[in-house]
Amino acid sequence: MKAAIIHQYGSSHELHAEEVPKPLVDRIDDPHKVLIRVYAAGINPMDTKVRSGAMNPLLSDNFPKILGGECAGIVEEVGLMVKDIQPGDRVVASLGAEGGGYAEYAVAKDTNIVKLPDGVTFVQAAALPIAAGTALQALLNKGQLRPNDRVLINGATGGVGTFAIQIAKILGAYVTAVCSAEGAALARQLGADQVIDYTTSDFTNGLEKYDVVFDAIGNSSFDDSQNILKEDGVYITTLPSAKQVLNQAITTFTGKKAESLIFTFNHDDMNWLLKQVTDGNLVPVIERTYRLEELALAHAASEAEHVKGKLVVEVQSEPVAEKS
Numbered sequence: 287m288k289a290a291i292i293h294q295y296g297s298s299h300e301l302h303a304e305e306v307p308k309p310l311v312d313r314i315d316d317p318h319k320v321l322i323r324v325y326a327a328g329i330n331p332m333d334t335k336v337r338s339g340a341m342n343p344l345l346s347d348n349f350p351k352i353l354g355g356e357c358a359g360i361v362e363e364v365g366l367m368v369k370d371i372q373p374g375d376r377v378v379a380s381l382g383a384e385g386g387g388y389a390e391y392a393v394a395k396d397t398n399i400v401k402l403p404d405g406v407t408f409v410q411a412a413a414l415p416i417a418a419g420t421a422l423q424a425l426l427n428k429g430q431l432r433p434n435d436r437v438l439i440n441g442a443t444g445g446v447g448t449f450a451i452q453i454a455k456i457l458g459a460y461v462t463a464v465c466s467a468e469g470a471a472l473a474r475q476l477g478a479d480q481v482i483d484y485t486t487s488d489f490t491n492g493l494e495k496y497d498v499v500f501d502a503i504g505n506s507s508f509d510d511s512q513n514i515l516k517e518d519g520v521y522i523t524t525l526p527s528a529k530q531v532l533n534q535a536i537t538t539f540t541g542k543k544a545e546s547l548i549f550t551f552n553h554d555d556m557n558w559l560l561k562q563v564t565d566g567n568l569v570p571v572i573e574r575t576y577r578l579e580e581l582a583l584a585h586a587a588s589e590a591e592h593v594k595g596k597l598v599v600e601v602q603s604e605p606v607a608e609k610s
């Protein structure tokens with residue numbers, strides 16, 4: 287099969303599309319595994335960190351390595367103990383930091399797979415797990431966002447941020463988006479009530495107070511954001527520093543709280559997100575799709591840190607009969 291692989295950690299130039307052996311799922315020996323024919327795979331900053339070696343203390347050192355932490359496609363084979371999923375099902379899967387999604391076939395654990403409702407394309411589905419899951423878990427689980435709450439989202443036009451704006455609106459909040467002037471129209475189109483341009487204003491110096499400050503790109507701090515939090519407000523980041531971890535411990539029993547979010551795949555969250563897409567409340571913003579041969583370009587674009595919405599690899603075209 288064709289896959290985008292690396293033979294060693296390094297820059298985006300290490301990524302090449304090559305022929306590699308197709309993975310297999312043995313019904314007896316892999317009782318909880320599922321073989322998926324991949325149609326689309328999400329591209330996340332995590333993939334670029336895996337590729338560069340920044341995450342290598344946490345990962346196996348097996349090369350060649352196929353990157354890609356999430357994918358969507360059609361089930362081809364299932365292990366003996368897999369319940370409720372069968373060959374032919376359209377699914378979305380989380381593959382974790384070990385990856386495997388940038389390929390024509392991927393193997394996922396049955397616990398990390400959800401069936402797709404009709405009407406959600408593979409490209410849309412592949413954009414969801416990490417970015418939309420992070421936004422949902424941050425705002426709902428950590429922020430406990432409620433109707434009429436005021437939330438500020440930093441990095442509002444990125445993969446996590448574009449979902450965060452829309453999820454905050456679904457939850458009934460009043461949304462202030464922090465992005466560049468270039469992204470302001472997109473933020474408003476997704477539902478932002480107010481926009482702060484980070485190139486001209488420091489959002490931590492504003493006068494308004496928020497129930498939740500969600501830093502989707504993780505370039506601020508709890509210390510700097512304290513003065514814009516309400517007395518019982520929560521600051522949440524996707525990139526916790528050592529100081530942030532200390533602040534989380536210190537603020538456990540105080541009014542203003544520091545929190546961080548580490549995404550974990552969860553069936554209920556994934557099904558909720560898919561329902562929002564089906565109902566038309568949540569629209570994955572796809573800046574561009576790439577072919578497997580173009581992954582080096584895609585990673586370079588991601589690392590430039592100005593992607594609006596998501597980048598997705600379209601491994602093969604959606605079968606016409608499966609289209610909504």
Ligand SMILES: NC(=O)c1ccc[n+]([C@@H]2O[C@H](COP(=O)([O-])OP(=O)(O)OC[C@H]3O[C@@H](n4cnc5c(N)ncnc54)[C@H](OP(=O)(O)O)[C@@H]3O)[C@@H](O)[C@H]2O)c1
Nearest residue numbers: 331420441443444445446466484503524547548549592593
């Ligand atoms: N902890 C977890 O489990 C978890 C899960 C998911 C993601 N993450 C991390 O969260 C971060 C964001 O992920 P992502 O997928 O949203 O990234 P992304 O899509 O690459 O974010 C790009 C966006 O960031 C905006 N941006 C760049 N500089 C900015 C600044 N100084 N202030 C405000 N916005 C700025 C850009 O807007 P402009 O183009 O207008 O500048 C662009 O729209 C990554 O570091 C990722 O690794 C962590």
